[in-house]
Amino acid sequence: DAGVIQSPRHEVTEMGQEVTLRCKPISGHNSLFWYRQTMMRGLELLIYFNNNVPIDDSGMPEDRFSAKMPNASFSTLKIQPSEPRDSAVYFCASSPTSGDTQYFGPGTRLTVL
Amino acid sequence: GEDVEQSLFLSVREGDSSVINCTYTDSSSTYLYWYKQEPGAGLQLLTYIFSNMDMKQDQRLTVLLNKKDKHLSLRIADTQTGDSAIYFCAESSVISNYQLIWGAGTKLIIKP
Numbered sequence: 001d002a003g004v005i006q007s008p009r010h011e012v013t014e015m016g017q018e019v020t021l022r023c024k025p026i027s028g029h030n031s032l033f034w035y036r037q038t039m040m041r042g043l044e045l046l047i048y049f050n051n052n053v054p055i056d057d058s059g060m061p062e063d064r065f066s067a068k069m070p071n072a073s074f075s076t077l078k079i080q081p082s083e084p085r086d087s088a089v090y091f092c093a094s095s096p097t098s099g100d101t102q103y104f105g106p107g108t109r110l111t112v113l
Numbered sequence: 114g115e116d117v118e119q120s121l122f123l124s125v126r127e128g129d130s131s132v133i134n135c136t137y138t139d140s141s142s143t144y145l146y147w148y149k150q151e152p153g154a155g156l157q158l159l160t161y162i163f164s165n166m167d168m169k170q171d172q173r174l175t176v177l178l179n180k181k182d183k184h185l186s187l188r189i190a191d192t193q194t195g196d197s198a199i200y201f202c203a204e205s206s207v208i209s210n211y212q213l214i215w216g217a218g219t220k221l222i223i224k225p
Binding site (some may be wrong): 004042043045048056083091093097102103104105106107 | 124144146148155156158161201205210211212213215217218
């Protein structure tokens with residue numbers, strides 16, 4: 001099994017630009033999670049989907065952030081416009097159940113200049 | 114809300130045992146987890162324990178659960194340099210709708 005796949009692995013962009021992060025969950029998993037990790041705030045859950053439906057987006061920091069899951073094998077997290085404080089590592093994770101045992105991707109390191 | 118707490122750092126000598134501790138507040142926890150994060154990598158599921166168990170052993174890893182005190186520990190026997198990582202404790206329960214509640218992570222530092 002390929003595991004959770006994220007792209008890109010690294011992204012450097014300028015303030016104000018749109019950023020799109022991508023995730024392919026493990027096949028057969030029906031829950032998908034987006035996390036953000038920073039030194040200051042640790043690991044934060046941004047949003048999670050169950051059967052492609054967003055269940056809880058209370059962790060999404062602002063309207064600049066949006067996430068979609070058009071099908072069971074693909075999800076995107078978009079930041080528009082990006083700001084320097086969005087710099088972090090963004091992880092995608094998937095779970096075969098409603099969410100307890102989660103399997104993480106390698107993360108996307110985002111730097112906004 | 115529910116909370117999971119861990120100390121931020123642990124330093125041990127190579128070859129010694131490491132014991133990483135975690136406390137949680139949710140008395141209805143169903144599963145408790147240990148994840149490992151190596152530098153520049155994602156979180157890797159190490160092991161988990163169901164709340165009706167006291168102990169689980171897997172090779173060099175031993176998980177102990179004291180449900181009365183809401184205390185979880187991870188013991189790594191014969192600690193090696195490859196064990197250097199951040200170890201996250203997490204719990205799930207019906208209260209959290211089975212979503213994971215994460216600790217802040219304990220950075221394990223190995224001294225030669």
